[in-house]
Amino acid sequence: AAGVIQSPRHLIKEKRETATLKCYPIPRHDTVYWYQQGPGQDPQFLISFYEKMQSDKGSIPDRFSAQQFSDYHSELNMSSLELGDSALYFCASSIIAATDTQYFGPGTRLTVL
Amino acid sequence: KQEVTQIPAALSVPEGENLVLNCSFTDSAIYNLQWFRQDPGKGLTSLLLIQSSQREQTSGRLNASLDKSSGRSTLYIAASQPGDSATYLCAVQNGGSTLGRLYFGRGTQLTVWP
Numbered sequence: 001a002a003g004v005i006q007s008p009r010h011l012i013k014e015k016r017e018t019a020t021l022k023c024y025p026i027p028r029h030d031t032v033y034w035y036q037q038g039p040g041q042d043p044q045f046l047i048s049f050y051e052k053m054q055s056d057k058g059s060i061p062d063r064f065s066a067q068q069f070s071d072y073h074s075e076l077n078m079s080s081l082e083l084g085d086s087a088l089y090f091c092a093s094s095i096i097a098a099t100d101t102q103y104f105g106p107g108t109r110l111t112v113l
Numbered sequence: 114k115q116e117v118t119q120i121p122a123a124l125s126v127p128e129g130e131n132l133v134l135n136c137s138f139t140d141s142a143i144y145n146l147q148w149f150r151q152d153p154g155k156g157l158t159s160l161l162l163i164q165s166s167q168r169e170q171t172s173g174r175l176n177a178s179l180d181k182s183s184g185r186s187t188l189y190i191a192a193s194q195p196g197d198s199a200t201y202l203c204a205v206q207n208g209g210s211t212l213g214r215l216y217f218g219r220g221t222q223l224t225v226w227p
Contacts, residue, residue, distance in 0.1 A: 033214065035215075042202065042217040042219045043202075045214040055213060056213055058214060092157075101147065101162045102159070102215060104158070106156040109154070
């Protein structure tokens with residue numbers, strides 16, 4: 001069965017650089033979620049999209065922005081990177097907003113030097 | 114704000130033991146609760162989802178129960194195996210304006226030794 005695809009899997013950036021993370025949800029899933037998991041931490045919700053519209057926003061820094069495109073893939077754009085942005089970034093998708101199982105991708109490991 | 118707590122933080126058991134992982138949450142107005150497994154540096158694999166109207170769910174050697182009124186859930190693993198070694202995360206979905214987002218606990222790191 002198709003799963004959530006994230007790219008790249010690993011990314012190394014310098015401070016103050018920009019990074020773009022991509023997420024391709026499971027086919028026919030209409031909702032995408034982004035989570036950030038710092039070292040030894042629990043995943044923290046960043047933002048979500050339902051049918052290409054932002055549906056919820058968590059503790060996402062103003063330096064980050066995201067969108068969902070017409071083909072339902074989503075991109076998380078991160079600018080002016082800081083050392084503290086080093087984390088695993090997960091994308092998850094579900095077929096019905098809110099009440100269905102969220103299926104997670106393998107994550108993108110971002111390292112900021 | 115929803116807070117999720119998992120106890121114990123770590124657990125080490127010999128193969129074959131039955132074990133229980135605990136999860137508690139502060140706001141009982143949840144839509145559902147999900148248990149995940151995470152291997153080191155890897156993604157999250159959904160194990161079980163319990164809707165707020167349900168009391169338990171079973172999948173193979175796993176059984177999850179939910180007591181919504183008391184804000185508790187348990188994950189029971191029968192006849193543990195070394196391959197069960199991983200971190201187990203509990204997450205809840207609230208209703209209302211934050212519908213959809215998951216609130217996670219810190220997880221229980223399980224080691225099953227042969």
